[in-house]
Amino acid sequence: MEANMGEVEYQFHSNDLIAVIGAGSMGRGIVEVALSAGHPVVLYNHRETTLKAADTAIRANYARRVQKGRISEAQSEAELARLRLSTNISEIGHARIVIETIAEDVGLKRQVLTDIERTVTKNAIIATNTSSLSIDRLSSFLGEPRRFVGLHFFNPAPVMKLVEIIPGNRTDAAVAAIAERLVTAWGKSSVTCKPTPGFLVNRLARPFYVEAFRLLDEGFDPPHLIDEALRQAGGFRMGPLELTDLIGQDVNFQVTQQIWESMGYDPKYTPSLRQRSLVEAGLLGRKSGTGVFSYGNSEPQSGGKIAVPDESTHPRPEITVYGDIGLLAPLVAKVREEGIDVKEVAATPTFAGSIGIDGGPLLRLTDGRTAERVAGELGRGVVLLDLALDYPGTELLLTAASSDVSEEGKRAAHAFLRLGGIKKPTFIDDTPGLVVARIVACLINEAAALVQQRVTTRDEVETAARLGVNYPLGLLEWRDRVGKGWVESAMRNLSELIHPTRYRPTPSFARSEEAPVVRSLAS
Numbered sequence: 440m441e442a443n444m445g446e447v448e449y450q451f452h453s454n455d456l457i458a459v460i461g462a463g464s465m466g467r468g469i470v471e472v473a474l475s476a477g478h479p480v481v482l483y484n485h486r487e488t489t490l491k492a493a494d495t496a497i498r499a500n501y502a503r504r505v506q507k508g509r510i511s512e513a514q515s516e517a518e519l520a521r522l523r524l525s526t527n528i529s530e531i532g533h534a535r536i537v538i539e540t541i542a543e544d545v546g547l548k549r550q551v552l553t554d555i556e557r558t559v560t561k562n563a564i565i566a567t568n569t570s571s572l573s574i575d576r577l578s579s580f581l582g583e584p585r586r587f588v589g590l591h592f593f594n595p596a597p598v599m600k601l602v603e604i605i606p607g608n609r610t611d612a613a614v615a616a617i618a619e620r621l622v623t624a625w626g627k628s629s630v631t632c633k634p635t636p637g638f639l640v641n642r643l644a645r646p647f648y649v650e651a652f653r654l655l656d657e658g659f660d661p662p663h664l665i666d667e668a669l670r671q672a673g674g675f676r677m678g679p680l681e682l683t684d685l686i687g688q689d690v691n692f693q694v695t696q697q698i699w700e701s702m703g704y705d706p707k708y709t710p711s712l713r714q715r716s717l718v719e720a721g722l723l724g725r726k727s728g729t730g731v732f733s734y735g736n737s738e739p740q741s742g743g744k745i746a747v748p749d750e751s752t753h754p755r756p757e758i759t760v761y762g763d764i765g766l767l768a769p770l771v772a773k774v775r776e777e778g779i780d781v782k783e784v785a786a787t788p789t790f791a792g793s794i795g796i797d798g799g800p801l802l803r804l805t806d807g808r809t810a811e812r813v814a815g816e817l818g819r820g821v822v823l824l825d826l827a828l829d830y831p832g833t834e835l836l837l838t839a840a841s842s843d844v845s846e847e848g849k850r851a852a853h854a855f856l857r858l859g860g861i862k863k864p865t866f867i868d869d870t871p872g873l874v875v876a877r878i879v880a881c882l883i884n885e886a887a888a889l890v891q892q893r894v895t896t897r898d899e900v901e902t903a904a905r906l907g908v909n910y911p912l913g914l915l916e917w918r919d920r921v922g923k924g925w926v927e928s929a930m931r932n933l934s935e936l937i938h939p940t941r942y943r944p945t946p947s948f949a950r951s952e953e954a955p956v957v958r959s960l961a962s
Contacts, residue, residue: 451535451564451617453477453624458534458559460551462493462524465568466540468596471497471641474518475597476625481523481530488930497522497657500597533560536621538590540568543693548572549580556581562923564614566590569642571697574607574634588618591638593907603638604631628906630899632889636701640907641694641894643914645708646881648691651679652711654874657732662731664837664867665874671835673875674911680731684724688717688731706941707885755779756855759795762786766804766921767794767824770859773831777858783797789817796822796855799848800840806925807872807880807932807942814841822852826876826921828911831860837868871936872929879917880929886914887926887945 457473459466462484470493472481484490501515508708523530531537537555541547548567552692555565559701565587567577578584589605602622609664615631622629632639651665659665663739666678683691692714699708717730758781760771764842775781793801800820803813814821822844825837836856840849843936849866856864867873872880886900895903901913926944933942 451621454479455535456481456533458483458531458537460531460537460555461540462489463540465592465594465596466783467493467497468470469538469540469568469592470522471500471597472625474521477522479523481525481534483525483528483531487526490526494524502904523684528554531555532560534563536564536566538566538568543569545570545572545576548577552580556583560817564588566618568592571637572637572695572895573701574605575609578607578609583682584609586614588614589634589638593640600628601640601903602627602629603640604629605634605638606631607634612690627939628902630895630903632895632899633785633893635894636873637694637698637714639889639899639903642698642887643889643900643903644908645695645698647679647878648683649695649708649711650878650881652714654870655713656711659870664865667835668825668837668874669732669878672825672827672833672837673879676909684730684732685961686724687726688714692718706938709941749903756796756851757798758782758855759784761795762791764792767802767830770830771855773859776857779858794855796848796851800852802846802852802855805873805876805938807877809869809871809936810839810841811869812844820844820848822849823873826879833861834926835863836861837867837875838864839873841869867941872933876929877933880926881942882932883914883926884917884945887918888949890915891945891947901925908926
């Protein structure tokens with residue numbers, strides 16, 4: 440691999456020296472990745488005790504891999520033999536690529552980057568693993584900013600498949616290309632984005648966290664229901680509240696704060712008052728024993744239970760389908776399999792997309808409005824359903840009823856949902872957008888904004904969603920399945936009810952001529 444940097448010709452080979460600066464968990468992980476790819480590696484840290492702890496952790500990880508049969512004892516010994524630890528920064532002098540992984544502090548990074556540039560040769564590439572600091576600002580600390588690039592690994596680096604490559608405005612294009620080929624050679628997938636605050640993955644994921652905490656700020660209770668709904672109905676591996684407890688509330692809050700400030704205090708990224716109070720109180724999550732949840736015996740204690748009404752004695756409901764019900768069609772298909780007659784009628788635009796139950800409430804997919812508002816517009820009681828990835832396969836589904844729906848009507852609605860395969864339909868307070876629909880709509884909206892603003896491409900947004908944050912679908916794939924019109928409607932309704940600019944739709948939706956009709960996720 441070669442690049443011409445002015446009069447400097449840069450060359451890089453698979454056996455060249457890699458230097459990693461900082462011996463924390465991220466630095467240790469990158470060391471393991473580089474060793475596995477065949478490089479000699481020098482790990483620098485100014486504290487001897489930190490280096491010793493890193494050496495112990497790296498060797499323990501290798502021992503586990505040998506024990507599990509992933510590598511041989513001989514391979515482990517050969518790779519570890521290429522590792523050198525040092526508290527003397529001059530040891531990195533002959534490194535071809537230096538990756539800085541120290542704390543997210545601009546002042547510290549300025550000093551370290553200056554020391555690195557003073558030590559390495561003029562044809563060495565200097566990379567930073569920062570997750571949110573400005574690449575352009577960091578590059579300005581160097582005499583030769585063309586050699587500088589963001590190379591953001593995810594923790595744990597040996598396991599996570601994605602690496603973000605962030606060229607600054609002064610990064611040589613050939614240096615960015617070398618970084619991309621290097622990441623590929625190390626067995627990772629890469630996405631390249633412009634140096635926007637939070638880069639691609641952290642910005643893409645912000646709505647997942649900030650909207651969950653916004654629900655808490657609005658009084659949503661109990662908190663664990665947010666996580667359970669997103670896992671069971673949304674298909675996410677972890678809920679946002681338990682995930683921030685795992686990451687550390689202080690770390691997650693700091694990234695949100697940095698993105699909010701760097702984006703000109705855009706309301707979309709406003710940090711939560713609830714999360715701020717947790718950080719100020721030292722309730723940082725698992726590492727402190729308590730965060731959103733308490734962790735007695737290492738298991739989260741939510742402090743609340745889900746109330747599931749008993750519909751076992753309710754007779755089989757009479758079902759009427761009004762027009763195209765889109766995403767809700769699999770529910771009706773499942774009910775038909777249970778031997779229930781379903782009447783289909785042509786619908787006026789007002790009732791289209793509704794399911795009538797026993798001549799009582801109408802069931803509808805939420806579109807960001809409250810059940811009370813929808814009922815007022817329809818002149819009939821309404822039960823709104825949250826979004827689900829696969830309705831008949833959903834364990835728990837959140838619902839909200841307008842005030843004119845009787846207890847009998849609520850039981851009838853939940854009896855229908857149980858026949859449709861949903862084991863735990865659960866009423867919550869009448870919340871705009873409920874939970875899954877609100878958060879997914881905001882995620883899709885942010886993904887569309889990243890593409891429209893040319894921060895990155897559609898394909899790279901989808902790669903980031905699947906590999907960087909492990910979402911069940913690419914977000915633009917999700918948008919295409921539910922329909923641009925539904926996303927735009929949900930965002931507009933949320934902006935009208937909650938905040939006019941926080942929930943503004945990405946302008947590309949407004950240019951779409953697609954009708955706001957949702958389609959089946961099974962397509």
